[in-house]
Amino acid sequence: MRTVEARPVLDGQRVRWTLEQIERDNQSKVRIDWLRFTVPLDAVVQRERSLEAVTAGDVTVQSGFDVKTKRATLADPAYSAAHMVAIAAGRDLVAMLACGLTLGAVEDKGMDFYAVRVALLHNSAVVGYVMAGSKDARQASTVHFNLFGQAMLAIPRDRLEIVRSYVAHAKGWITRVDLAVDVWSGHRIEDVQTAWESGEFDVRGKRPGQQNAGSWAAHHSRTFSVGNRGTGKMLRAYEKGDEQFGSREASAQHGCAEWIRYEVEVRNNHRVIDLDVLTRPADFFAGAYAFCDRLLTELEVQAAAQTIKTNPEVKDVTALAAVERCASWTDGTCGAIVAALFMHGGDLLAHIVERNAHRVARRLKGFAAADIAAAFEKVAGRMAPVSAPLLNGAV
Known part of the structure; x- marks a missing residue:
């Protein structure tokens, strides 16, 4: 479960309504809930005439960080170049998706060791970032896109085919993708634990580790996780209704007490994530674990299980x-x-x-x-x- 803090009831209603609308057009029931991908710097600057002469050296930042003011020192011209690259990349993405995303202000603080970032907004809320520049020359030769779950709710499914083409043409790669399935009733979080105990998550005869979170004794706000990020693949099953409405009582009042989300997170740790995951998410969800394949079969979803193998x-x-x-x-x-x-x-x-x-x-x-x-x-x-x-x- 991503957060334990309570949210306004209206937010929970809006999220469920949005998901139900998406599900009407998505018979596979599997959608992308988080996406991070990286492209070479050249793929961005070649699309922007004013940046065509920019190289990785121009965005390799040498200046330090002012801890007292928590701002990057802007004397280094590489920060200005990184600003322009992040804005150009963000502008390309917004135009490519054409789904109501807009660019926010560029920030002099980066993340994930990038020097700067520009926010992606939807209805004035931050739903992602585009990052550029770095102290590390190799990282400075790339541009990174981080799209949160809120962004993925706003992006029409057919636009992901455009993203796939863009990443493929740029010779980029996916660094993280979350595949999610929402089930509104009839499922129990305890059944996932039973499936783990019976071997439905075993990989090549080995049982991955698992963790519990939430109030298992009180039977609410629970998460059952399998695997770990270090290996590049994990599943989280959690009581989404409790998360969205803040408590079991509130979720029950709105008919969401049985709302379970199943979420497979794949990272490029020891893996090369197939770009087809953007257009065939159900196949890769089914291929993650035997449990996932059975889940889709029970939901009457046709999927050809495909694994993302360790390289x-x-x-x-x-x-x-x-x-x-x-x-x-x-x-x-x-x-x-x-x-x-x-x-x-x-x-x-x-x-x-x-x-x-x-x-x-x-x-x-x-x-x-x-x-x-x-x-x-x-x-x-x-x-x-x-x-x-x-x-x-x-x-």
């Missing part, structure tokens, strides 16, 4: 990058301490290793042990000369 090459490169960062950080930040422990600490270093062997470094979480081991072997081959002493017991 071994992407996973290997990501694991390698994580290990390289860990090794570089250790060498540069605490290398002298490690050396002192090795040279003068006796068995202390071995003791520290033994005590912490069961723990997984935060930066290495989400990877298989075999991928981490292979990555360490590659990094050791690159960073350690042949003459380096062996510390793993080998002779």
